[in-house]
Amino acid sequence: MLALNLDTVKFKVYNLYSVKIVLLLTAFPLLFVLNQCAFIEPPTKREVCMDEIQLKKEEIVASCRLLVEKGYLMATGGNVSVRIPERNAFAVTPSNYDYLKMTPDDVCVLDFDLNRLQGDMKPSVEAGMHCAIYKARPDVNAIIHTHQVYTSSLALINAPIPHLFDEQVRFLGRSVEIIPYMPSGTGLLKDTVAKHVKNHNNAFMMQNHGALVFGTDMDRALDNVEVLEKCALAYLLALCTEKKVSKIPLPIREIAFSKLRKDQKTVEQRVAEALAKTTGTSN
Numbered sequence: 001m002l003a004l005n006l007d008t009v010k011f012k013v014y015n016l017y018s019v020k021i022v023l024l025l026t027a028f029p030l031l032f033v034l035n036q037c038a039f040i041e042p043p044t045k046r047e048v049c050m051d052e053i054q055l056k057k058e059e060i061v062a063s064c065r066l067l068v069e070k071g072y073l074m075a076t077g078g079n080v081s082v083r084i085p086e087r088n089a090f091a092v093t094p095s096n097y098d099y100l101k102m103t104p105d106d107v108c109v110l111d112f113d114l115n116r117l118q119g120d121m122k123p124s125v126e127a128g129m130h131c132a133i134y135k136a137r138p139d140v141n142a143i144i145h146t147h148q149v150y151t152s153s154l155a156l157i158n159a160p161i162p163h164l165f166d167e168q169v170r171f172l173g174r175s176v177e178i179i180p181y182m183p184s185g186t187g188l189l190k191d192t193v194a195k196h197v198k199n200h201n202n203a204f205m206m207q208n209h210g211a212l213v214f215g216t217d218m219d220r221a222l223d224n225v226e227v228l229e230k231c232a233l234a235y236l237l238a239l240c241t242e243k244k245v246s247k248i249p250l251p252i253r254e255i256a257f258s259k260l261r262k263d264q265k266t267v268e269q270r271v272a273e274a275l276a277k278t279t280g281t282s283n
């Protein structure tokens with residue numbers, strides 16, 4: 001009887017040991033993982049901003065290369081920028097610099113008082129114009145200024161592009177207007193452009209100068225550059241025939257434009273929310 005009891009006690013003790021061993025074997029790895037997690041700190045707001053700035057600089061370099069390859073940017077003409085809502089700033093191409101040599105480190109980052117936050121190179125002479133556009137148009141997150149040929153030719157003969165195509169109005173606005181000539185890099189040009197862009201259109205011609213195109217993001221701005229050049233070429237060819245140029249019906253123009261405005265209002269809201277988050281953390 002006693003032997004039986006001893007066996008029962010031994011069995012219970014062994015059983016207890018095995019339960020403890022199993023617990024220890026599972027608990028140690030779990031504790032180790034939890035311990036490691038404690039050392040992984042979430043990224044700070046500053047780190048998030050730095051990543052965002054680097055991504056925007058890379059986006060500018062890639063976009064400029066694409067625009068050069070497609071023939072929209074030539075030599076050192078034109079300039080490109082992108083808004084950085086998380087930083088209440090914008091990144092812009094450097095002045096008079098070969099686009100194919102440009103690296104993300106060459107891109108300048110400016111705040112909306114034109115103070116340089118990053119970049120050793122001189123920013124584009126049109127940085128003030130880009131800044132004024134971002135202030136006037138909260139829906140605009142990317143700006144491309146080129147000297148693309150067909151659009152520039154219409155800017156020379158002072159021929160604004162009316163509402164010719166559905167796609168044109170949907171993405172560029174009711175028409176492509178001419179912004180009166182002002183010398184490059186001046187406050188006069190900046191002020192004149194800022195006054196004209198308030199009509200919510202996304203493409204303009206700068207008289208005796210070139211094209212000015214906006215987008216809710218860089219991809220849209222790049223597409224808009226191509227839509228504009230296609231419209232400019234088609235309109236130029238049509239004008240050469242000296243025949244009457246037909247336009248899309250006005251109700252269709254307004255439907256297409258209302259879709260563009262809907263997109264713009266959504267982006268305006270998003271930018272405003274991002275700016276609200278940066279209040280007190282920018283710079």
Ligand SMILES: [Zn+2]
Pocket residue numbers: 077078145146147184209210
């Ligand atoms: Zn220019």
